[in-house]
Amino acid sequence: MTEVLGFEGVRVRRGDNEILRDVSWSVADSDRWVILGPNGAGKTTLMQIASARMFPTEGSATVLGEHLGDTDTRELRVRVGLSSAALAERIPPHETVRNVVMTAAHGVTGRWQEEYDSFDEDRADALLWAFGMEGFADREFGTLSEGERKRVQVARSLMPDPEVLLLDEPAAGLDLGGREELLSALSELAGDRRSPAIVMVTHHVEEIPVGFTHVMLLRGGEIVAAGPIEETLTAEALSQTYGMPVELVASGGRYAARRA
Numbered sequence: 634m635t636e637v638l639g640f641e642g643v644r645v646r647r648g649d650n651e652i653l654r655d656v657s658w659s660v661a662d663s664d665r666w667v668i669l670g671p672n673g674a675g676k677t678t679l680m681q682i683a684s685a686r687m688f689p690t691e692g693s694a695t696v697l698g699e700h701l702g703d704t705d706t707r708e709l710r711v712r713v714g715l716s717s718a719a720l721a722e723r724i725p726p727h728e729t730v731r732n733v734v735m736t737a738a739h740g741v742t743g744r745w746q747e748e749y750d751s752f753d754e755d756r757a758d759a760l761l762w763a764f765g766m767e768g769f770a771d772r773e774f775g776t777l778s779e780g781e782r783k784r785v786q787v788a789r790s791l792m793p794d795p796e797v798l799l800l801d802e803p804a805a806g807l808d809l810g811g812r813e814e815l816l817s818a819l820s821e822l823a824g825d826r827r828s829p830a831i832v833m834v835t836h837h838v839e840e841i842p843v844g845f846t847h848v849m850l851l852r853g854g855e856i857v858a859a860g861p862i863e864e865t866l867t868a869e870a871l872s873q874t875y876g877m878p879v880e881l882v883a884s885g886g887r888y889a890a891r892r893a
């Protein structure tokens with residue numbers, strides 16, 4: 634086992650606001666984690682540190698064995714696949730879908746003077762195919778529906794063959810069909826031994842793909858529970874995380890929750 638993310642006593646403070654409080658967490662290369670928690674729990678902040686885009690105020694964080702603070706984060710970021718709303722906003726709407734995926738090889742969001750070869754194009758097309766987007770390669774990104782954009786973003790995050798894949802709310806805004814198609818693709822990815830470690834933030838247990846192995850429950854910047862999903866994702870832990878009684882149903886590797 635190789636550790637791809639290691640947090641020790643991580644705290645993030647902004648003014649009087651403590652956004653993360655004493656977070657210790659270890660992600661192995663074969664892990665597939667889901668991060669759940671209410672609005673403002675600190676999930677996106679956690680992903681910012683995991684993608685080497687933010688440093689802890691206190692404590693230590695290593696990403697792919699590199700200690701944040703002692704390393705060139707530009708080099709490190711290329712080894713981390715990230716899909717997030719903030720990144721999607723930077724994609725030029727007139728860029729073609731193929732270019733949106735392909736430009737991730739250089740860590741940029743729009744095509745300019747970088748050089749690409751046929752290998753890059755073939756890889757971008759194969760990733761679009763894997764997410765059911767092969768018919769959209771020549772379309773402008775700005776003309777896609779929300780669900781189509783989400784699938785392109787996940788394909789893009791895999792383009793540089795990352796050593797860890799971070800997905801911040803990949804299923805947000807999708808309809809039932811779009812969500813299920815994305816979850817099938819993510820389940821397939823999770824089940825493939827060649828896939829990198831995956832960490833996915835979501836608001837809904839219904840969006841946990843089959844095959845995810847671990848869960849972290851966050852509330853107010855603190856870990857409520859973290860560990861293997863079968864033993865950690867319980868009605869009790871969810872009730873504590875959301876501050877209300879929650880009923881949880883598990884079936885065939887999928888979950889559903891509602892107020893008890």
Ligand SMILES: Nc1ncnc2c1ncn2[C@@H]1O[C@H](COP(=O)(O)OP(=O)(O)OP(=O)(O)O)[C@@H](O)[C@H]1O
Pocket residue numbers: 647648650652670671672673674675676677678679
């Ligand atoms: N620069 C900042 N200064 C002050 N507070 C901040 C700053 N950045 C984030 N916060 C606060 O930190 C908390 C955690 O934010 P974060 O975006 O990590 O939460 P989240 O769990 O991803 O929330 P959501 O589910 O709503 O996306 C929020 O209360 C937010 O307002």
